[in-house]
Amino acid sequence: MSKIDNNFPSLKNDRILKAARGEIPDKLPIWIMRQAGRHLPEFREFREGHSFFEICKNAEYATEVTLMPIRRYDLDASIIFSDILVIPEALGLEVEMRAGIGPVLPQPLTIETLSNLVTEGVVDKLKYVGEAINLTRHKLEGKVPIFGFSGAPWTLMGYMIEGGGSKTYSKARKWLYAFPKESHQLLNILTNVIIDYLVLQIEHGAQIVQVFDSNAEYLNKDLYKDFCLPYLKRISEEVRSKLRDKKLDEVPMVLFAKGGWYCLEEQADLGYEVIGVDWTVDPKFVRNIFKNKNITLQGNLDPCALYAPIGQLKSMVQKMLEEFGHERYIVNLGHGIYPDAPIDAVHAIIDVVHKYNC
Numbered sequence: 422m423s424k425i426d427n428n429f430p431s432l433k434n435d436r437i438l439k440a441a442r443g444e445i446p447d448k449l450p451i452w453i454m455r456q457a458g459r460h461l462p463e464f465r466e467f468r469e470g471h472s473f474f475e476i477c478k479n480a481e482y483a484t485e486v487t488l489m490p491i492r493r494y495d496l497d498a499s500i501i502f503s504d505i506l507v508i509p510e511a512l513g514l515e516v517e518m519r520a521g522i523g524p525v526l527p528q529p530l531t532i533e534t535l536s537n538l539v540t541e542g543v544v545d546k547l548k549y550v551g552e553a554i555n556l557t558r559h560k561l562e563g564k565v566p567i568f569g570f571s572g573a574p575w576t577l578m579g580y581m582i583e584g585g586g587s588k589t590y591s592k593a594r595k596w597l598y599a600f601p602k603e604s605h606q607l608l609n610i611l612t613n614v615i616i617d618y619l620v621l622q623i624e625h626g627a628q629i630v631q632v633f634d635s636n637a638e639y640l641n642k643d644l645y646k647d648f649c650l651p652y653l654k655r656i657s658e659e660v661r662s663k664l665r666d667k668k669l670d671e672v673p674m675v676l677f678a679k680g681g682w683y684c685l686e687e688q689a690d691l692g693y694e695v696i697g698v699d700w701t702v703d704p705k706f707v708r709n710i711f712k713n714k715n716i717t718l719q720g721n722l723d724p725c726a727l728y729a730p731i732g733q734l735k736s737m738v739q740k741m742l743e744e745f746g747h748e749r750y751i752v753n754l755g756h757g758i759y760p761d762a763p764i765d766a767v768h769a770i771i772d773v774v775h776k777y778n779c
């Protein structure tokens with residue numbers, strides 16, 4: 422039994438939850454993908470004394486890092502400090518976080534080693550994430566809600582087969598054509614884990630969860646239909662049904678399929694309240710696609726816009742807010758903030774968003 426205390430402080434800022442459910446918050450909500458970590462000097466300092474996974478696996482450390490952006494900025498949500506690659510690790514693959522490179526899996530998954538994945542007790546091994554969420558939600562004192570998250574099946578499959586990041590994900594894409602049976606087998610294993618992992622996070626206090634399909638951009642509509650949509654749908658449906666079985670309240674679910682412009686319409690029918698879009702998607706275009714759907718949009722400022730002169734940055738944010746409109750909208754970047762993003766730029770964006778008249 423993990424340490425759970427679900428007697429949480431009451432929530433003072435529910436803008437994100439309201440926007441996700443289609444209610445109108447007093448101000449537009451904003452959070453920033455990858456806000457907890459690499460661009461913050463206090464994180465880099467903390468990181469000098471601890472390895473990446475040491476921080477993830479120690480609830481006190483993970484809480485400390487999760488709170489860093491909340492102390493510094495007037496954000497409307499926190500996101501637990503962790504990584505999408507904790508799932509491959511719990512399935513038995515070694516994952517290293519190498520400075521200047523990123524995640525490396527020294528022994529990538531092959532068709533031959535697929536059956537070696539340890540599929541029993543996976544979520545038990547991930548209880549440390551639940552404990553970190555639980556402690557963070559207490560330490561947040563109700564200031565803002567906390568996001569849980571997971572990588573999507575295809576995105577995790579990509580890292581597992583490539584052994585890390587890749588420019589093309591061609592080894593993983595090759596599986597989809599040459600080994601469809603094994604691909605589905607792997608995607609099913611991942612989907613089962615993701616469902617229980619998200620339920621675990623919600624049980625421990627996550628008030629909203631996001632599924633990152635960061636590698637959607639390497640597929641096309643046919644591949645996404647075969648190898649992603651059914652699994653993403655199963656995740657939203659089974660997370661909700663497991664929560665009902667456990668008599669737990671449902672939480673809003675966000676899907677962010679980066680580069681998934683080719684199947685936006687299909688994403689609206691997967692059972693997620695919020696769909697994230699990257700900066701290549703025109704706000705008016707996506708609003709039009711979703712006009713008859715009960716979907717909240719999230720996004721989509723180019724993370725590189727943060728390097729523009731502050732005045733220009735503020736005008737771009739203002740334009741983005743006008744184009745998305747104030748209903749069913751959560752402000753965010755179109756992908757994670759970069760390590761060298763200027764702190765002043767983040768303050769400027771939040772300032773424009775919170776001054777915006779809904």
Ligand SMILES: Cc1c2[nH]c(c1CCC(=O)O)Cc1[nH]c(c(CCC(=O)O)c1C)Cc1[nH]c(c(CCC(=O)O)c1C)Cc1[nH]c(c(C)c1CCC(=O)O)C2
Pocket residue numbers: 453454455456457458459468473500501502503504505506518519520522523524570586633635756757760
């Ligand atoms: C693809 C992906 C990964 N991890 C993640 C994704 C999906 C989002 C996206 O597409 O950006 C998600 C992630 N990774 C991290 C978080 C923490 C919470 C947050 O601030 O959003 C989240 C939500 C911490 C991290 N994950 C990582 C760091 C930096 C590593 C370090 O401190 O050494 C942090 C703070 C490492 C990581 N982890 C990953 C990569 C490619 C890298 C290297 C690049 C980098 O982020 O610096 C895999």
